[in-house]
Amino acid sequence: xxxETETPATLDLxxxxxxxxxxxxxIGPQSVILRGFALPLSESLLPALRTVxxxxxxxxLVTPGGFTMSAAMTCCGSVGWTSSRQGYRYSPxxxxxxxxxxxxxxxxxxxxxxxxxxxxxxxxxxxxxxxNRYVPGAKMSLHQxxxxxxxxxxxxxxxxxxxxxxxxxxxxxxDRPQRLxxxxxxxxxxGGVDRLRFHGVQPIRQASHPLLGEQRINLxxxxxL
Ligand code: MD3
Ligand code: FE
Numbered sequence: 001x002x003x004e005t006e007t008p009a010t011l012d013l014x015x016x017x018x019x020x021x022x023x024x025x026x027i028g029p030q031s032v033i034l035r036g037f038a039l040p041l042s043e044s045l046l047p048a049l050r051t052v053x054x055x056x057x058x059x060x061l062v063t064p065g066g067f068t069m070s071a072a073m074t075c076c077g078s079v080g081w082t083s084s085r086q087g088y089r090y091s092p093x094x095x096x097x098x099x100x101x102x103x104x105x106x107x108x109x110x111x112x113x114x115x116x117x118x119x120x121x122x123x124x125x126x127x128x129x130x131x132n133r134y135v136p137g138a139k140m141s142l143h144q145x146x147x148x149x150x151x152x153x154x155x156x157x158x159x160x161x162x163x164x165x166x167x168x169x170x171x172x173x174x175d176r177p178q179r180l181x182x183x184x185x186x187x188x189x190x191g192g193v194d195r196l197r198f199h200g201v202q203p204i205r206q207a208s209h210p211l212l213g214e215q216r217i218n219l220x221x222x223x224x225l
Pocket of ligand 2: 199
């Protein structure tokens with residue numbers, strides 16, 4: 001029998017930085033974290049991501065209110081999410097290049113479909129993938145994702161690189177959020193009644209990941225149209 005007192009305090013100090021490698025954690029009535037679900041794919045995911053980013057480079061969007069987002073962003077899919085002084089919208093062209101967004105890598109679609117099915121959303125066919133890149137200090141303030149047409153479909157998110165503390169709130173900005181650590185390879189399915197909950201990312205702490213260096217990449221697969 002193990003006792004709590006047997007855990008050395010020196011290990012405990014850094015418990016937050018230790019990824020939970022596998023397993024399913026329910027974090028809301030219709031949201032689950034699939035720990036390490038993307039790990040078997042990380043070999044093929046990173047080259048696929050590089051191909052996307054060559055065609056549609058990361059950029060810092062400016063909110064309609066005139067603030068520059070600290071996370072850099074790009075997209076792939078038949079539409080991509082963009083922001084300007086005019087507002088937020090999904091658009092078939094990348095305003096930065098004037099060209100259509102690159103296709104969503106096939107293995108990413110397959111992974112998102114499999115995760116959605118585990119999360120209770122069979123038949124999910126994403127048409128947009130938002131890609132956020134955080135360097136230490138970058139964050140995302142509490143917000144709702146409301147620009148998609150049909151909120152009955154979930155959002156599937158994939159975390160890569162250094163860890164993040166994710167804030168999962170309620171239906172009002174003022175609802176106190178629960179805090180969850182997300183690690184390299186974690187996949188989260190957010191759907192149903194949880195789909196319009198406020199959420200955000202706390203400023204990323206300085207760290208280095210063996211594959212990605214000093215950055216966190218988050219992919220969100222959505223059905224926008
Ligand atoms: C919960 N991205 O791109 S992903 C975003 O880590 C965004 O880059 C964060 O929020 C990131 O919009 C969080 C997790 C996420 C995405 C969409 C959600 C959680 C969600 C929609 C509804 C509820
Ligand atoms: Fe969001």
